[in-house]
Amino acid sequence: MTRRYSLPDGMVDGETMVVPVSGTREALFMIALTAVPATKNGEKPVVLIPNPFYQVYLGAAVMAGAEPVFVPAGKDNGFLPDFSALPEETLNRTVLAYYCSPANPQGAIASMGTMKTLIGLAREHDFLLVSDECYSELYYGNPPTGAAEACAALGGSLQNVAIMNSLSKRSSAPGLRSGFVAGDPDLIRRFARLRDYGGAPPPLPLLAAAAALWSDEEHVIANRATYAEKYKVAADVLDGNFGYYSPAGGFYLWLDVGDGEDAALRLWRDAGVRVIPGEYLAREADGYHPGAGYIRLALVHDKDTTAEALTRLADVL
Numbered sequence: 001m002t003r004r005y006s007l008p009d010g011m012v013d014g015e016t017m018v019v020p021v022s023g024t025r026e027a028l029f030m031i032a033l034t035a036v037p038a039t040k041n042g043e044k045p046v047v048l049i050p051n052p053f054y055q056v057y058l059g060a061a062v063m064a065g066a067e068p069v070f071v072p073a074g075k076d077n078g079f080l081p082d083f084s085a086l087p088e089e090t091l092n093r094t095v096l097a098y099y100c101s102p103a104n105p106q107g108a109i110a111s112m113g114t115m116k117t118l119i120g121l122a123r124e125h126d127f128l129l130v131s132d133e134c135y136s137e138l139y140y141g142n143p144p145t146g147a148a149e150a151c152a153a154l155g156g157s158l159q160n161v162a163i164m165n166s167l168s169k170r171s172s173a174p175g176l177r178s179g180f181v182a183g184d185p186d187l188i189r190r191f192a193r194l195r196d197y198g199g200a201p202p203p204l205p206l207l208a209a210a211a212a213l214w215s216d217e218e219h220v221i222a223n224r225a226t227y228a229e230k231y232k233v234a235a236d237v238l239d240g241n242f243g244y245y246s247p248a249g250g251f252y253l254w255l256d257v258g259d260g261e262d263a264a265l266r267l268w269r270d271a272g273v274r275v276i277p278g279e280y281l282a283r284e285a286d287g288y289h290p291g292a293g294y295i296r297l298a299l300v301h302d303k304d305t306t307a308e309a310l311t312r313l314a315d316v317l
């Protein structure tokens with residue numbers, strides 16, 4: 001973190017402010033058990049969830065006893081949720097907010113200004129901002145701002161912020177199950193205590209392998225370059241169809257195909273290409289479903305396979 005975000009030495013103390021986890025999925029889930037009290041200001045607590053979203057956020061909110069509030073992150077919002085536009089009443093009940101930049105599935109990246117606003121909002125309304133940064137190293141322009149960087153710009157404290165990152169995307173090592181949570185010492189103490197009861201410490205051989213991967217940037221640079229090549233292929237093959245845009249980060253395509261579920265069925269049946277209907281990655285809220293017309297493609301195969309899949313997709317759709 002210190003290297004990647006040029007943080008002042010000692011701002012993130014490895015002993016007291018970071019805890020290794022067996023991938024961030026479990027951490028995203030468990031943090032809700034740490035952060036959601038029975039009530040806030042005498043009312044049912046709220047968890048803010050970008051819409052569309054990584055499904056674990058919703059499971060965590062519901063199982064921790066909170067009310068999930070979906071915040072639209074459709075095209076009109078630049079594919080990022082605007083938590084600061086929420087009513088005071090909602091923000092006063094908020095105990096936890098999940099935020100993902102680069103975003104899954106849209107690949108949008110929050111600016112430094114947006115990150116600072118989010119952290120300010122979390123402190124003003126005293127909720128925990130969980131910054132899910134597992135796609136932070138897959139970018140195709142400027143490196144995405146991390147919440148830690150914004151905290152540094154705001155004076156250096158990680159208060160009200162939990163930062164999560166993972167080797168799954170940056171190192172293409174999802175099977176290794178290695179990630180971390182960083183936050184202020186009090187949060188990390190409470191979270192580590194929860195893990196002591198409800199989790200298992202990552203095994204030392206895995207931690208040694210993980211340390212080697214976190215310490216090396218060469219393979220990450222090569223990984224990023226491979227994704228950039230696949231995005232070039234996608235731009236050529238899709239040629240502006242299906243609302244194609246080249247995402248700023250991540251490894252997905254978020255394509256506007258009209259009826260996502262129908263497209264997914266046809267792609268599987270007629271082309272042998274497996275995609276996820278956007279409808280399954282979002283929820284309808286206030287009469288608006290930000291995922292219904294979309295499909296999500298993960299560009300995680302090699303370049304030739306990806307090119308073949310995209311060609312078949314363009315033919316079938």
Ligand SMILES: Cc1ncc(COP(=O)(O)O)c(C=O)c1O
Pocket residue numbers: 022023024025026028054100104132134165166167168174177178179
């Ligand atoms: C947005 C997001 N967050 C977190 C994760 C969890 O990754 P891991 O548990 O492998 O660290 C994923 C995995 O797909 C994801 O897409």
